[in-house]
Amino acid sequence: MSATDLVTTELTITGRITTASNATFLGTIGDVDVVYKPRAGESPLWDFPAGTLAHREVAAYLVSQALGWGVVPRTWLRDGPLGEGMVQLWQxxxxxxxxxxxxxxxxVPTAGWKHVLEGHDENGRLATLVHEESPVLRRMAVFDVIVNNADRKGDHILAMTDGHRHGVDHGLTFHRDHKLRTVLWGWLGEALTTEELDAIGRVSEGLRGDLGRDLADLLSAQEVAALAARCSRLHSAGRFPAPAGEMPAVPWPLF
Structure with missing residues (x-):
């Protein structure tokens, strides 16, 4: 289906994802399965401007495209049965x-996994949060730093059958202040690869051109400037950052 058809063909709601904190629906556009999040169903937050989460999800997709890694499934804004909202291809x-x-x-597995943190489960037993040690998941961790993702839960990472890993639920991104909360801390302090540095450079370059103009319709000027500053700092540092500030380093719940 063409990009025009995805915007103009009727969107039909087929179900609702009841575990989501904001109104989230399953739907179809022709024979294409999608996720639909109407702006009218966004819950108010104390630290993010009201009615902006759908725009942030689309902005996250645009940055993912600039990186060239396909972290975020195709995402766009359009009208729907409950008004304008974010629409994303179902994965x-x-x-x-x-x-x-x-x-x-x-x-704890010793090969192919990264240790993040240790705590106690509901029965008082020691438990450890781990994630895959893979290039594709590592790229998602870089992406999260750039977009300042405040809510990278474990269930926001979709493991695909072909080995790819998609990230979803990017409404809490692009805040001007440091908000990074993620379960992907396994590479803390490690040097970035040449490929990762080149991708960050592509985003910085894009912000001076088409990407910057597109994001200006979705984010505030201060948020776009903060994005550019994060890219510059990460590229200059050349390594994964450590948690900072007084906020928790991981989201809660973790999944």
């Missing part, structure tokens, strides 16, 4: 795979 995840997990601390 069928692999039900037998998870990129993030909580395991008993005496059973």
């Amino acid at each position: 069928e995840r692999d039900p037998d795979r998870s990129a993030v997990d909580v395991v008993a601390s005496d059973d």
